[in-house]
Amino acid sequence: MIAIDYQSRTPIYVQLVDEIEKCIIKGQLKPDDQMPSIRELANELGINPNTVKKSYAELENKKIIKSVSTKGTFITTKIEEIVQNKIETSIQVIQREVEELKMLGLGFEDIKERIK
Amino acid sequence: MIAIDYQSRTPIYVQLVDEIEKCIIKGQLKPDDQMPSIRELANELGINPNTVKKSYAELENKKIIKSVSTKGTFITTKIEEIVQNKIETSIQVIQREVEELKMLGLGFEDIKERIK
Amino acid sequence: MIAIDYQSRTPIYVQLVDEIEKCIIKGQLKPDDQMPSIRELANELGINPNTVKKSYAELENKKIIKSVSTKGTFITTKIEEIVQNKIETSIQVIQREVEELKMLGLGFEDIKERIK
Amino acid sequence: MIAIDYQSRTPIYVQLVDEIEKCIIKGQLKPDDQMPSIRELANELGINPNTVKKSYAELENKKIIKSVSTKGTFITTKIEEIVQNKIETSIQVIQREVEELKMLGLGFEDIKERIK
DNA sequence: GTGGTCTAGACCACA
Protein backbone atom coordinates (compact mmCIF):
# COMPACT_ATOMS: atom_id res chain seq x y z
CA MET A 1 0.00 0.00 0.00
CA ILE A 2 2.86 2.36 0.75
CA ALA A 3 5.84 2.44 -1.55
CA ILE A 4 9.07 4.18 -0.61
CA ASP A 5 11.87 4.74 -3.08
CA TYR A 6 15.09 4.77 -1.14
CA GLN A 7 17.07 5.90 -4.16
CA SER A 8 14.96 8.97 -4.75
CA ARG A 9 16.24 12.45 -4.06
CA THR A 10 13.01 13.35 -2.27
CA PRO A 11 13.31 12.68 1.45
CA ILE A 12 11.68 9.58 2.78
CA TYR A 13 9.53 11.54 5.18
CA VAL A 14 8.10 13.58 2.29
CA GLN A 15 7.45 10.47 0.27
CA LEU A 16 5.68 9.00 3.26
CA VAL A 17 3.47 12.07 3.61
CA ASP A 18 2.58 11.85 -0.06
CA GLU A 19 1.84 8.16 0.13
CA ILE A 20 -0.41 8.57 3.13
CA GLU A 21 -2.28 11.35 1.42
CA LYS A 22 -2.74 9.08 -1.54
CA CYS A 23 -4.18 6.38 0.70
CA ILE A 24 -6.70 8.86 2.03
CA ILE A 25 -7.61 10.02 -1.44
CA LYS A 26 -8.05 6.46 -2.59
CA GLY A 27 -10.28 5.79 0.38
CA GLN A 28 -7.95 3.23 1.89
CA LEU A 29 -7.83 5.45 4.93
CA LYS A 30 -11.11 7.09 5.98
CA PRO A 31 -11.91 9.92 8.36
CA ASP A 32 -11.66 8.89 12.04
CA ASP A 33 -9.69 5.80 11.09
CA GLN A 34 -6.78 5.15 13.40
CA MET A 35 -3.35 5.40 11.86
CA PRO A 36 -0.80 2.70 12.58
CA SER A 37 1.51 3.63 15.43
CA ILE A 38 4.84 5.19 14.62
CA ARG A 39 6.80 2.12 15.66
CA GLU A 40 4.47 -0.20 13.83
CA LEU A 41 4.68 1.70 10.57
CA ALA A 42 8.42 2.15 10.92
CA ASN A 43 8.87 -1.58 11.35
CA GLU A 44 6.59 -2.40 8.48
CA LEU A 45 8.47 -0.10 6.10
CA GLY A 46 11.88 -0.81 7.52
CA ILE A 47 12.64 2.83 8.16
CA ASN A 48 13.62 4.85 11.18
CA PRO A 49 10.83 5.71 13.67
CA ASN A 50 12.14 9.28 13.72
CA THR A 51 11.36 9.51 10.04
CA VAL A 52 7.80 8.33 10.55
CA LYS A 53 7.45 10.76 13.41
CA LYS A 54 8.53 13.59 11.15
CA SER A 55 5.94 12.59 8.57
CA TYR A 56 3.19 12.42 11.17
CA ALA A 57 4.18 15.85 12.44
CA GLU A 58 3.97 17.17 8.91
CA LEU A 59 0.55 15.61 8.42
CA GLU A 60 -0.66 16.99 11.71
CA ASN A 61 0.57 20.40 10.66
CA LYS A 62 -1.50 20.11 7.54
CA LYS A 63 -4.49 19.14 9.72
CA ILE A 64 -4.74 15.82 7.94
CA ILE A 65 -4.25 13.69 11.00
CA LYS A 66 -4.65 14.37 14.68
CA SER A 67 -2.69 12.68 17.38
CA VAL A 68 -4.54 12.09 20.63
CA SER A 69 -2.18 11.25 23.43
CA THR A 70 -2.49 7.73 24.86
CA LYS A 71 -5.17 7.01 22.31
CA GLY A 72 -3.39 7.10 18.98
CA THR A 73 -3.40 9.03 15.78
CA PHE A 74 -6.50 9.57 13.72
CA ILE A 75 -7.49 10.78 10.31
CA THR A 76 -9.42 14.04 10.35
CA THR A 77 -12.12 14.89 7.90
CA LYS A 78 -10.28 16.92 5.33
CA ILE A 79 -10.41 14.77 2.26
CA GLU A 80 -11.84 17.47 0.07
CA GLU A 81 -9.03 19.86 0.81
CA ILE A 82 -6.41 17.25 0.16
CA VAL A 83 -8.02 16.45 -3.12
CA GLN A 84 -8.25 20.12 -4.00
CA ASN A 85 -4.60 20.68 -3.16
CA LYS A 86 -3.56 17.64 -5.05
CA ILE A 87 -5.51 18.71 -8.10
CA GLU A 88 -4.12 22.17 -8.03
CA THR A 89 -0.51 21.15 -7.70
CA SER A 90 -0.94 18.56 -10.42
CA ILE A 91 -2.52 21.09 -12.73
CA GLN A 92 0.31 23.47 -12.06
CA VAL A 93 2.90 20.84 -12.85
CA ILE A 94 1.16 19.93 -16.08
CA GLN A 95 0.72 23.57 -16.98
CA ARG A 96 4.42 24.23 -16.60
CA GLU A 97 5.41 21.21 -18.64
CA VAL A 98 2.89 21.97 -21.35
CA GLU A 99 4.24 25.47 -21.66
CA GLU A 100 7.78 24.21 -22.00
CA LEU A 101 6.66 21.74 -24.63
CA LYS A 102 4.93 24.53 -26.52
CA MET A 103 8.17 26.46 -26.48
CA LEU A 104 9.70 23.45 -28.20
CA GLY A 105 7.12 23.72 -30.94
CA LEU A 106 4.67 21.07 -29.87
CA GLY A 107 1.03 21.96 -30.27
CA PHE A 108 -1.63 21.03 -27.76
CA GLU A 109 -2.89 18.32 -30.06
CA ASP A 110 0.54 16.72 -30.37
CA ILE A 111 0.82 16.56 -26.62
CA LYS A 112 -2.67 15.19 -26.27
CA GLU A 113 -1.93 12.41 -28.70
CA ARG A 114 1.33 11.37 -27.12
CA ILE A 115 -0.34 11.16 -23.74
CA LYS A 116 -3.30 9.08 -24.81
CA MET B 1 20.11 34.50 -20.28
CA ILE B 2 20.84 32.24 -17.34
CA ALA B 3 18.73 32.52 -14.24
CA ILE B 4 19.72 30.82 -11.01
CA ASP B 5 17.50 30.67 -7.95
CA TYR B 6 19.92 30.66 -5.06
CA GLN B 7 17.14 29.87 -2.59
CA SER B 8 15.94 26.83 -4.43
CA ARG B 9 16.36 23.36 -3.01
CA THR B 10 17.65 22.10 -6.31
CA PRO B 11 21.41 22.48 -6.34
CA ILE B 12 22.91 25.39 -8.22
CA TYR B 13 24.93 23.13 -10.46
CA VAL B 14 21.80 21.24 -11.52
CA GLN B 15 19.96 24.45 -12.27
CA LEU B 16 22.92 25.58 -14.30
CA VAL B 17 22.89 22.38 -16.33
CA ASP B 18 19.20 22.85 -17.03
CA GLU B 19 19.63 26.47 -17.98
CA ILE B 20 22.44 25.68 -20.39
CA GLU B 21 20.39 22.96 -21.99
CA LYS B 22 17.61 25.48 -22.41
CA CYS B 23 20.01 27.88 -24.10
CA ILE B 24 20.94 25.17 -26.55
CA ILE B 25 17.30 24.36 -27.19
CA LYS B 26 16.53 28.00 -27.79
CA GLY B 27 19.40 28.16 -30.24
CA GLN B 28 21.35 30.67 -28.18
CA LEU B 29 24.16 28.15 -28.11
CA LYS B 30 24.88 26.18 -31.25
CA PRO B 31 27.08 23.15 -31.95
CA ASP B 32 30.81 24.01 -31.96
CA ASP B 33 30.12 27.26 -30.17
CA GLN B 34 32.54 27.99 -27.38
CA MET B 35 31.02 28.10 -23.94
CA PRO B 36 31.97 30.92 -21.59
CA SER B 37 35.03 29.94 -19.63
CA ILE B 38 34.51 28.48 -16.18
CA ARG B 39 35.86 31.54 -14.41
CA GLU B 40 33.96 33.93 -16.63
CA LEU B 41 30.62 32.25 -16.07
CA ALA B 42 31.34 31.91 -12.37
CA ASN B 43 32.00 35.62 -12.13
CA GLU B 44 28.96 36.49 -14.14
CA LEU B 45 26.68 34.39 -11.95
CA GLY B 46 28.45 35.25 -8.74
CA ILE B 47 29.14 31.63 -7.90
CA ASN B 48 32.26 29.61 -7.32
CA PRO B 49 34.22 28.32 -10.31
CA ASN B 50 34.11 24.83 -8.79
CA THR B 51 30.36 24.89 -9.03
CA VAL B 52 30.46 25.82 -12.69
CA LYS B 53 33.05 23.13 -13.22
CA LYS B 54 30.68 20.60 -11.72
CA SER B 55 27.95 21.64 -14.14
CA TYR B 56 30.32 21.45 -17.07
CA ALA B 57 31.43 17.99 -15.94
CA GLU B 58 27.80 16.91 -15.79
CA LEU B 59 27.15 18.25 -19.27
CA GLU B 60 30.29 16.55 -20.53
CA ASN B 61 29.02 13.30 -19.07
CA LYS B 62 25.83 13.76 -21.00
CA LYS B 63 27.93 14.36 -24.14
CA ILE B 64 26.44 17.81 -24.54
CA ILE B 65 29.68 19.73 -24.26
CA LYS B 66 33.35 18.89 -24.50
CA SER B 67 36.03 20.48 -22.39
CA VAL B 68 39.42 20.84 -24.01
CA SER B 69 42.12 21.83 -21.59
CA THR B 70 43.73 25.20 -22.31
CA LYS B 71 41.36 25.69 -25.24
CA GLY B 72 37.96 26.05 -23.70
CA THR B 73 34.66 24.25 -23.61
CA PHE B 74 32.57 23.60 -26.67
CA ILE B 75 29.06 22.53 -27.57
CA THR B 76 28.95 19.13 -29.22
CA THR B 77 25.40 17.92 -29.20
CA LYS B 78 22.83 18.54 -31.80
CA ILE B 79 19.81 20.37 -30.57
CA GLU B 80 17.47 17.67 -31.76
CA GLU B 81 18.75 15.10 -29.31
CA ILE B 82 18.32 17.35 -26.32
CA VAL B 83 14.87 18.36 -27.48
CA GLN B 84 13.90 14.72 -27.87
CA ASN B 85 15.03 13.94 -24.35
CA LYS B 86 13.29 16.99 -22.97
CA ILE B 87 10.05 16.10 -24.72
CA GLU B 88 10.11 12.55 -23.51
CA THR B 89 10.69 13.43 -19.89
CA SER B 90 8.03 16.14 -20.02
CA ILE B 91 5.53 13.76 -21.52
CA GLN B 92 6.29 11.24 -18.83
CA VAL B 93 5.75 13.80 -16.10
CA ILE B 94 2.45 14.90 -17.59
CA GLN B 95 1.37 11.32 -18.11
CA ARG B 96 1.94 10.52 -14.44
CA GLU B 97 0.08 13.57 -13.24
CA VAL B 98 -2.81 13.00 -15.59
CA GLU B 99 -3.18 9.47 -14.34
CA GLU B 100 -3.25 10.62 -10.77
CA LEU B 101 -5.86 13.22 -11.63
CA LYS B 102 -7.95 10.57 -13.33
CA MET B 103 -7.80 8.53 -10.16
CA LEU B 104 -9.30 11.56 -8.45
CA GLY B 105 -12.22 11.45 -10.83
CA LEU B 106 -11.19 14.15 -13.26
CA GLY B 107 -11.79 13.40 -16.90
CA PHE B 108 -9.43 14.36 -19.65
CA GLU B 109 -11.75 17.19 -20.66
CA ASP B 110 -11.78 18.66 -17.17
CA ILE B 111 -8.01 18.68 -17.12
CA LYS B 112 -7.84 20.17 -20.57
CA GLU B 113 -10.11 23.00 -19.56
CA ARG B 114 -8.29 23.83 -16.39
CA ILE B 115 -5.04 24.03 -18.29
CA LYS B 116 -6.28 26.29 -21.04
CA MET C 1 44.50 -2.77 0.21
CA ILE C 2 44.43 0.56 -1.59
CA ALA C 3 47.67 2.09 -2.76
CA ILE C 4 47.85 5.67 -3.95
CA ASP C 5 50.93 7.21 -5.51
CA TYR C 6 50.76 10.83 -4.52
CA GLN C 7 53.61 11.73 -6.86
CA SER C 8 51.99 10.24 -9.92
CA ARG C 9 50.74 12.40 -12.75
CA THR C 10 47.48 10.52 -12.85
CA PRO C 11 45.04 12.25 -10.52
CA ILE C 12 44.44 10.76 -7.12
CA TYR C 13 40.75 10.35 -7.75
CA VAL C 14 41.45 8.34 -10.91
CA GLN C 15 43.90 6.12 -9.10
CA LEU C 16 41.34 5.58 -6.40
CA VAL C 17 38.72 4.55 -8.95
CA ASP C 18 41.15 2.06 -10.43
CA GLU C 19 42.12 0.68 -7.06
CA ILE C 20 38.53 0.20 -6.02
CA GLU C 21 37.77 -1.58 -9.26
CA LYS C 22 40.72 -3.83 -8.55
CA CYS C 23 39.34 -4.60 -5.12
CA ILE C 24 36.08 -5.64 -6.70
CA ILE C 25 37.88 -7.77 -9.24
CA LYS C 26 39.88 -9.45 -6.52
CA GLY C 27 36.68 -10.16 -4.65
CA GLN C 28 37.63 -8.01 -1.69
CA LEU C 29 34.46 -6.03 -2.35
CA LYS C 30 31.35 -7.91 -3.37
CA PRO C 31 27.96 -6.80 -4.72
CA ASP C 32 25.79 -5.18 -2.01
CA ASP C 33 28.80 -4.68 0.22
CA GLN C 34 28.93 -1.31 1.86
CA MET C 35 31.86 0.84 0.85
CA PRO C 36 33.81 2.68 3.53
CA SER C 37 32.24 6.05 4.14
CA ILE C 38 33.71 9.02 2.33
CA ARG C 39 35.18 10.52 5.47
CA GLU C 40 36.50 7.20 6.68
CA LEU C 41 38.31 6.40 3.45
CA ALA C 42 39.59 9.96 3.22
CA ASN C 43 41.07 9.68 6.68
CA GLU C 44 42.55 6.30 6.00
CA LEU C 45 44.27 7.49 2.84
CA GLY C 46 45.14 10.89 4.21
CA ILE C 47 43.34 12.71 1.44
CA ASN C 48 40.48 15.18 1.31
CA PRO C 49 36.91 13.88 1.53
CA ASN C 50 36.07 15.86 -1.61
CA THR C 51 38.58 13.82 -3.53
CA VAL C 52 37.06 10.57 -2.36
CA LYS C 53 33.65 11.97 -3.22
CA LYS C 54 34.86 12.63 -6.74
CA SER C 55 36.00 9.03 -7.10
CA TYR C 56 32.70 7.75 -5.74
CA ALA C 57 30.83 9.98 -8.17
CA GLU C 58 32.91 8.58 -11.01
CA LEU C 59 32.19 5.03 -9.91
CA GLU C 60 28.52 5.85 -9.59
CA ASN C 61 28.56 7.17 -13.13
CA LYS C 62 30.01 3.89 -14.25
CA LYS C 63 27.19 2.12 -12.37
CA ILE C 64 29.70 0.33 -10.20
CA ILE C 65 28.54 1.72 -6.90
CA LYS C 66 25.43 3.48 -5.65
CA SER C 67 25.45 6.24 -3.07
CA VAL C 68 22.42 6.44 -0.84
CA SER C 69 22.28 9.58 1.20
CA THR C 70 22.45 9.04 4.96
CA LYS C 71 22.80 5.32 4.40
CA GLY C 72 26.14 4.88 2.75
CA THR C 73 27.61 3.72 -0.51
CA PHE C 74 27.15 0.26 -1.89
CA ILE C 75 28.59 -1.98 -4.56
CA THR C 76 26.13 -2.71 -7.34
CA THR C 77 28.01 -4.13 -10.26
CA LYS C 78 28.75 -7.72 -10.88
CA ILE C 79 32.40 -8.55 -11.01
CA GLU C 80 32.09 -10.14 -14.41
CA GLU C 81 31.23 -6.88 -16.15
CA ILE C 82 34.20 -5.04 -14.72
CA VAL C 83 36.48 -7.92 -15.56
CA GLN C 84 35.21 -7.96 -19.11
CA ASN C 85 35.89 -4.26 -19.51
CA LYS C 86 39.29 -4.59 -17.96
CA ILE C 87 40.24 -7.47 -20.25
CA GLU C 88 39.10 -5.67 -23.33
CA THR C 89 41.02 -2.50 -22.62
CA SER C 90 44.12 -4.48 -21.69
CA ILE C 91 43.94 -6.49 -24.89
CA GLN C 92 43.59 -3.29 -26.86
CA VAL C 93 46.65 -1.78 -25.23
CA ILE C 94 48.71 -4.89 -25.88
CA GLN C 95 47.46 -5.08 -29.43
CA ARG C 96 48.58 -1.55 -30.13
CA GLU C 97 52.00 -2.07 -28.63
CA VAL C 98 52.52 -5.36 -30.43
CA GLU C 99 51.71 -3.73 -33.72
CA GLU C 100 54.19 -0.97 -33.10
CA LEU C 101 56.83 -3.53 -32.19
CA LYS C 102 56.14 -5.43 -35.38
CA MET C 103 56.68 -2.22 -37.30
CA LEU C 104 60.10 -2.13 -35.68
CA GLY C 105 60.84 -5.54 -37.08
CA LEU C 106 60.17 -7.69 -34.04
CA GLY C 107 58.31 -10.92 -34.68
CA PHE C 108 55.68 -12.31 -32.39
CA GLU C 109 58.14 -14.89 -31.10
CA ASP C 110 60.71 -12.25 -30.18
CA ILE C 111 58.11 -10.38 -28.19
CA LYS C 112 56.90 -13.53 -26.53
CA GLU C 113 60.39 -14.40 -25.41
CA ARG C 114 61.20 -10.99 -24.02
CA ILE C 115 58.03 -11.05 -21.98
CA LYS C 116 58.55 -14.46 -20.45
CA MET D 1 52.30 11.96 -41.33
CA ILE D 2 51.83 13.52 -37.91
CA ALA D 3 48.59 13.02 -36.05
CA ILE D 4 47.68 15.02 -32.99
CA ASP D 5 44.72 14.16 -30.81
CA TYR D 6 43.50 17.39 -29.27
CA GLN D 7 41.10 15.56 -27.01
CA SER D 8 43.75 13.38 -25.46
CA ARG D 9 44.94 13.85 -21.91
CA THR D 10 48.56 13.60 -22.99
CA PRO D 11 49.96 17.02 -23.76
CA ILE D 12 50.30 18.01 -27.37
CA TYR D 13 54.02 18.58 -27.05
CA VAL D 14 54.48 15.02 -25.80
CA GLN D 15 52.36 13.64 -28.60
CA LEU D 16 54.43 15.62 -31.04
CA VAL D 17 57.67 14.20 -29.64
CA ASP D 18 56.25 10.68 -29.96
CA GLU D 19 55.06 11.27 -33.49
CA ILE D 20 58.41 12.64 -34.61
CA GLU D 21 60.18 9.68 -33.06
CA LYS D 22 57.84 7.42 -34.97
CA CYS D 23 58.68 9.20 -38.20
CA ILE D 24 62.36 8.58 -37.56
CA ILE D 25 61.75 4.95 -36.74
CA LYS D 26 59.71 4.51 -39.89
CA GLY D 27 62.50 6.10 -41.88
CA GLN D 28 60.40 9.04 -42.97
CA LEU D 29 62.99 11.23 -41.31
CA LYS D 30 66.60 10.15 -41.74
CA PRO D 31 69.81 11.20 -40.00
CA ASP D 32 71.04 14.63 -41.07
CA ASP D 33 67.66 15.47 -42.55
CA GLN D 34 66.54 18.97 -41.78
CA MET D 35 63.46 19.28 -39.62
CA PRO D 36 60.74 21.72 -40.63
CA SER D 37 61.09 25.05 -38.91
CA ILE D 38 59.12 25.64 -35.76
CA ARG D 39 56.78 28.12 -37.40
CA GLU D 40 56.31 25.94 -40.43
CA LEU D 41 55.39 22.86 -38.42
CA ALA D 42 53.20 24.90 -36.09
CA ASN D 43 51.26 26.27 -39.04
CA GLU D 44 50.95 22.91 -40.67
CA LEU D 45 49.54 21.30 -37.53
CA GLY D 46 47.55 24.32 -36.45
CA ILE D 47 49.16 24.46 -33.05
CA ASN D 48 51.04 27.08 -31.10
CA PRO D 49 54.69 27.65 -32.06
CA ASN D 50 55.56 27.57 -28.35
CA THR D 51 54.29 24.03 -28.25
CA VAL D 52 56.46 22.97 -31.17
CA LYS D 53 59.40 24.71 -29.54
CA LYS D 54 58.84 22.72 -26.38
CA SER D 55 58.80 19.48 -28.36
CA TYR D 56 61.98 20.39 -30.18
CA ALA D 57 63.65 21.22 -26.89
CA GLU D 58 62.58 17.86 -25.54
CA LEU D 59 63.96 16.11 -28.61
CA GLU D 60 67.19 18.01 -28.38
CA ASN D 61 67.46 16.99 -24.74
CA LYS D 62 67.14 13.40 -25.81
CA LYS D 63 69.87 14.02 -28.40
CA ILE D 64 67.50 13.08 -31.18
CA ILE D 65 67.70 16.36 -33.00
CA LYS D 66 70.23 19.14 -32.96
CA SER D 67 69.44 22.74 -33.61
CA VAL D 68 72.14 24.72 -35.37
CA SER D 69 71.55 28.43 -35.11
CA THR D 70 70.81 30.24 -38.37
CA LYS D 71 70.99 26.92 -40.16
CA GLY D 72 68.06 24.97 -38.88
CA THR D 73 67.33 21.81 -36.92
CA PHE D 74 68.67 18.45 -37.91
CA ILE D 75 68.18 14.82 -37.09
CA THR D 76 71.15 13.24 -35.36
CA THR D 77 72.17 9.65 -35.80
CA LYS D 78 70.54 7.96 -32.89
CA ILE D 79 67.99 5.74 -34.50
CA GLU D 80 69.18 2.61 -32.77
CA GLU D 81 68.78 4.11 -29.33
CA ILE D 82 65.33 5.37 -30.11
CA VAL D 83 64.34 1.97 -31.34
CA GLN D 84 65.84 0.34 -28.28
CA ASN D 85 64.00 2.71 -25.95
CA LYS D 86 60.79 2.25 -27.82
CA ILE D 87 61.09 -1.51 -27.67
CA GLU D 88 61.85 -1.51 -24.00
CA THR D 89 58.98 0.73 -22.99
CA SER D 90 56.59 -1.22 -25.18
CA ILE D 91 57.73 -4.50 -23.68
CA GLN D 92 57.26 -3.05 -20.22
CA VAL D 93 53.75 -1.91 -21.02
CA ILE D 94 52.84 -5.30 -22.43
CA GLN D 95 54.46 -7.06 -19.49
CA ARG D 96 52.38 -5.07 -17.03
CA GLU D 97 49.15 -5.67 -18.88
CA VAL D 98 49.85 -9.36 -19.31
CA GLU D 99 50.45 -9.71 -15.60
CA GLU D 100 47.19 -8.01 -14.80
CA LEU D 101 45.38 -10.25 -17.25
CA LYS D 102 46.97 -13.28 -15.62
CA MET D 103 45.65 -12.07 -12.29
CA LEU D 104 42.22 -12.12 -13.88
CA GLY D 105 42.69 -15.76 -14.74
CA LEU D 106 43.70 -15.51 -18.39
CA GLY D 107 46.49 -17.81 -19.49
CA PHE D 108 49.19 -16.80 -21.90
CA GLU D 109 47.54 -18.79 -24.64
CA ASP D 110 44.20 -17.04 -24.17
CA ILE D 111 45.89 -13.68 -24.50
CA LYS D 112 47.86 -14.80 -27.53
CA GLU D 113 44.72 -15.91 -29.28
CA ARG D 114 42.76 -12.76 -28.59
CA ILE D 115 45.60 -10.68 -29.96
CA LYS D 116 46.06 -12.61 -33.20
C1' DG E 1 44.43 32.93 -20.41
C1' DT E 2 42.37 27.84 -20.16
C1' DG E 3 40.77 23.60 -17.83
C1' DG E 4 42.10 20.20 -13.99
C1' DT E 5 43.08 18.87 -9.38
C1' DC E 6 43.21 19.21 -4.53
C1' DT E 7 42.63 21.02 0.15
C1' DA E 8 40.35 22.94 4.08
C1' DG E 9 36.48 23.97 5.96
C1' DA E 10 31.74 25.09 6.23
C1' DC E 11 26.75 24.06 6.21
C1' DC E 12 22.71 21.24 5.07
C1' DA E 13 19.10 17.64 5.33
C1' DC E 14 18.32 13.22 6.58
C1' DA E 15 18.14 9.06 9.66
Added chain:
DNA sequence: GTGGTCTAGACCACG
Protein backbone atom coordinates in the same frame (compact mmCIF):
# COMPACT_ATOMS: atom_id res chain seq x y z
C1' DG F 1 26.71 9.35 11.72
C1' DT F 2 25.82 9.64 6.30
C1' DG F 3 26.07 11.74 1.67
C1' DG F 4 25.51 16.36 -0.84
C1' DT F 5 26.62 21.03 -1.86
C1' DC F 6 29.27 25.11 -1.94
C1' DT F 7 33.01 28.39 -1.12
C1' DA F 8 37.62 30.18 -1.07
C1' DG F 9 41.81 29.66 -2.39
C1' DA F 10 45.76 27.33 -3.96
C1' DC F 11 48.71 25.10 -7.45
C1' DC F 12 49.56 22.77 -11.88
C1' DA F 13 50.43 22.03 -16.86
C1' DC F 14 49.44 23.70 -21.08
C1' DG F 15 49.38 27.15 -24.90
